[in-house]
Amino acid sequence: MNLFDILGPIMVGPxxxxxxxxxxxxxxxxxxxxxxxxxxxxxxxxxxASTGKGHGTDKALVAGLLGMRPDDIRIPxxxxxxxxxxxxxxxxxxxxxDVHPNSVRLTLTGRSGKTCTMIASSLGGGRIxxxxxxxxxxxxxxxxPTLIVNNExxxxxxxxxxxxxxxxxxxxxxxQLYRDTRGGEAVMVIECDQGVxxxxxxxxxxxxxxxxxxxxNMEEE
Amino acid sequence: xxxGALEEIVQECEKTGLPLWKxxxxxxxxxxxxxxxxxxxxxxxxxxxxxxxxxxxxxDMRSASRLVGGDGYKLQQAVENKTTVCGSFIGKVMxxxxxxxxxxxxxxxxxxxxxAGSCGVIPAVFLTYEEEFGESKERMIQxxxxxxxxxxxxxxxxxxxxAEGGCQAExxxxxxxxxxxxxxxxxxxxxxxxxxxxxxxxxLLGLACDPVAGLVEVPCVKRNVIGAxxxxxxxxxxCAGIRSVIPPDEVFDAMADIGxxxxxxxxxxxxxxxxxxxxxxxxxxxx
Numbered sequence: 001m002n003l004f005d006i007l008g009p010i011m012v013g014p015x016x017x018x019x020x021x022x023x024x025x026x027x028x029x030x031x032x033x034x035x036x037x038x039x040x041x042x043x044x045x046x047x048x049a050s051t052g053k054g055h056g057t058d059k060a061l062v063a064g065l066l067g068m069r070p071d072d073i074r075i076p077x078x079x080x081x082x083x084x085x086x087x088x089x090x091x092x093x094x095x096x097x098d099v100h101p102n103s104v105r106l107t108l109t110g111r112s113g114k115t116c117t118m119i120a121s122s123l124g125g126g127r128i129x130x131x132x133x134x135x136x137x138x139x140x141x142x143x144x145p146t147l148i149v150n151n152e153x154x155x156x157x158x159x160x161x162x163x164x165x166x167x168x169x170x171x172x173x174x175x176q177l178y179r180d181t182r183g184g185e186a187v188m189v190i191e192c193d194q195g196v197x198x199x200x201x202x203x204x205x206x207x208x209x210x211x212x213x214x215x216x217n218m219e220e221e
Numbered sequence: 222x223x224x225g226a227l228e229e230i231v232q233e234c235e236k237t238g239l240p241l242w243k244x245x246x247x248x249x250x251x252x253x254x255x256x257x258x259x260x261x262x263x264x265x266x267x268x269x270x271x272x273x274x275x276x277x278x279x280x281d282m283r284s285a286s287r288l289v290g291g292d293g294y295k296l297q298q299a300v301e302n303k304t305t306v307c308g309s310f311i312g313k314v315m316x317x318x319x320x321x322x323x324x325x326x327x328x329x330x331x332x333x334x335x336x337a338g339s340c341g342v343i344p345a346v347f348l349t350y351e352e353e354f355g356e357s358k359e360r361m362i363q364x365x366x367x368x369x370x371x372x373x374x375x376x377x378x379x380x381x382x383x384a385e386g387g388c389q390a391e392x393x394x395x396x397x398x399x400x401x402x403x404x405x406x407x408x409x410x411x412x413x414x415x416x417x418x419x420x421x422x423x424x425l426l427g428l429a430c431d432p433v434a435g436l437v438e439v440p441c442v443k444r445n446v447i448g449a450x451x452x453x454x455x456x457x458x459x460c461a462g463i464r465s466v467i468p469p470d471e472v473f474d475a476m477a478d479i480g481x482x483x484x485x486x487x488x489x490x491x492x493x494x495x496x497x498x499x500x501x502x503x504x505x506x507x508x
Contacts, residue, residue: 002223003249004263006335006372006381006398007343007365010270013325014284014437016337051435051491054285054508056328076328124382126333 009126012075017102018048018055021122023075025104026064028130028142029118031216035110040065040089046101048122049093058091061104065089070126099131136178136187142218144173144191149204150212153179153186157209161188164204170194195219223252223373227415227469230370234411241411242363245370264362270332271344274324275317284326286508289438293320310353311450318345318449322442335372335381335394338437341445342395343368343402346452350403360406367405368398371418378470379477383430384489386480388441392448393425393476399452404459417459419469424451426472427479429487431494434505440495 011020030036042061044052052058056076063078064070066085074081082089096103100121108116119132130140133148140146151157158177165172171193179186195217204213224230224245233244246260280294296316299305305312321341325331334343343365351361372381372394380386381394397418404410404417425448433439465472486493495501 001373001376002253003245003260003366003369003373004267006376007264007267007369008332008334010267010330010332011337012328013331013337013340014328016333019328020333020337047435054434054436054438056285059328071330073330124384125336 005125010071011126012056012060012071012073015055016126017122017124018052018057019060019075020070020126021102021124021128022048022052022057022060022104023064023068023070023072024126024128024142025106025120025122026061027067027069027218028064028120028128028216029106029108029116030065030067031218032118032133032148032214033108033110033114033116035112035114036067036085037065037087037108038111039109040087041107042089042091043094043105043107044091045094045096045099045103045105048102048104061106062087062089065106065108100129103131133187136180136185138178138187138189139176140189140191142216144193145195145219146216147188147190147192147196147204148214148216149188149190149210151186151188152209152211153183154209157186157207158188160207160209161190161204164200164207165190165192168200170196170200223248223377224370225374225377227371227374227418227473230374231411231415240363240409241370241405241414242366244411245366245373248370261362264365267332268347268358268362268365270330271321271334272348274321274329274331275344275348277329278320278324282323282327282329284323284436284438286434286436286438286504288433288504289323289326289442291323292442293317293323307450310349311453313353314345314349314449314453315446317349318342318445319442321345322445326436326438326442335376335398336383336391338383338441339391339395339445339448341442342392342448342452343399345445345449346399346403350406356406364402364406367414368402371401371414372398374470375473375476378473380480386476387428387483387488388430388444389422389425389428389476390480391430392444393422393428396425396448396452396455397422399449400455400459403453403456407456407460413459415469416463416465417456419465419467419472420458420463421452421455422472422476423465423467424455426476429483429494430489431487431496432489432491433496433501434508435489435491435496439501439504
């Protein structure tokens with residue numbers, strides 16, 4: 001842990017895992033959807049479901065979905081703000097198999113009709129992990145600029161993406177490959193040391209065998 | 222790699238002749254590939270956020286369970302009326318620790334130090350020390366590096382999570398960090414700082430994490446007070462030349478051991494200790 005994992009984060013209380021982590025999960029959902037949801041289904045698992053209310057987990061998740069960060073003092077009022085902005089949400093509890101006790105499934109729909117389904121866990125200290133995206137198991141924290149590339153499960157896709165990254169001098173911090181079935185839906189999750197410019201994202205999208213590119217950069221405003 | 226032992230930090234200070242805070246900062250800069258300006262700015266932002274949270278205390282706010290709120294103001298009145306047995310300085314430390322713990326429980330903006338539940342200890346000690354002893358803001362920020370460096374070693378050798386190690390890992394760690402920082406401010410001696418941290422930790426070893434209804438309210442808020450006061454008495458002991466018989470690193474190893482031995486009912490599950498008392502259970506039912 002670095003010094004600022006020990007001191008910090010600056011956050012709205014009362015709990016780094018149940019409040020700050022929850023807000024961050026909501027914020028990741030907001031960023032992955034690419035817009036403020038008009039509809040959000042929030043399903044709480046484990047300790048999120050049992051002690052979430054007293055910790056403001058519900059308010060923090062909604063705040064994050066509205067684009068608020070864990071230190072946003074409006075978090076306690078997020079339900080009213082959601083109403084003002086036309087975001088309908090429903091909060092229920094659910095049992096999810098094989099996940100961390102502090103987990104949530106988000107099913108989001110944007111104004112444009114775009115959807116996003118994810119499962120994420122709050123690991124403590126405000127840090128989080130996305131562990132399922134659109135039904136495919138993944139693992140990323142949002143601490144790095146992250147590329148999520150959906151591609152056809154056939155030879156050459158990974159090489160094309162990584163060689164383009166190397167040409168643009170973007171260093172890969174971690175890289176993971178996932179797929180649902182052989183020859184089916186495949187996903188690359190690439191955590192980068194540098195931010196990825198918009199133009200490069202367009203280039204990536206145009207590569208052979210690449211179906212969709214989602215980019216997550218939590219640092220950006 | 223960040224330091225894995227307090228003794229390593231002391232040796233590095235002796236070897237380089239650099240002050241404690243600088244040794245800790247430089248190791249972190251190396252680790253994160255960051256520069257000094259960025260690091261100082263972040264630390265200053267954290268200290269300012271602590272100051273803002275303290276100043277923004279509202280005596281009328283209440284927590285989710287409505288069990289927490291208004292106690293920091295009661296201590297403020299006691300200090301103002303000069304009725305505290307502990308005098309004005311300790312009185313103010315207690316007041317600030319209580320206020321910050323309440324701010325956290327009431328969903329105000331705080332700084333996790335090292336955790337949200339223990340967020341009152343370091344600001345209470347630092348802000349009151351700065352005010353009372355006329356210390357410069359610059360030196361207080363240097364002392365925050367000392368505190369964070371000690372916390373780093375605690376996190377790597379033991380834990381700073383109540384779910385893992387019980388409250389000793391949260392309030393105990395915060396208290397040790399604050400004690401070390403104050404001892405360093407008073408003496409400039411890294412070794413003395415580590416003994417202050419060890420003495421503070423020893424006083425809180427075994428502390429269970431038994432929050433009523435699983436909320437960061439009872440007893441968390443008031444434990445910030447004991448963590449802050451314990452930090453100051455421990456720093457005074459170390460500065461007077463008293464040393465921990467058990468070497469500081471071994472003290473934190475003992476904390477790790479004790480954390481493992483604690484049953485899960487005493488590690489943030491809200492099932493044992495105060496949470497399991499008849500009143501504690503009733504509060505949980507009534508929520």
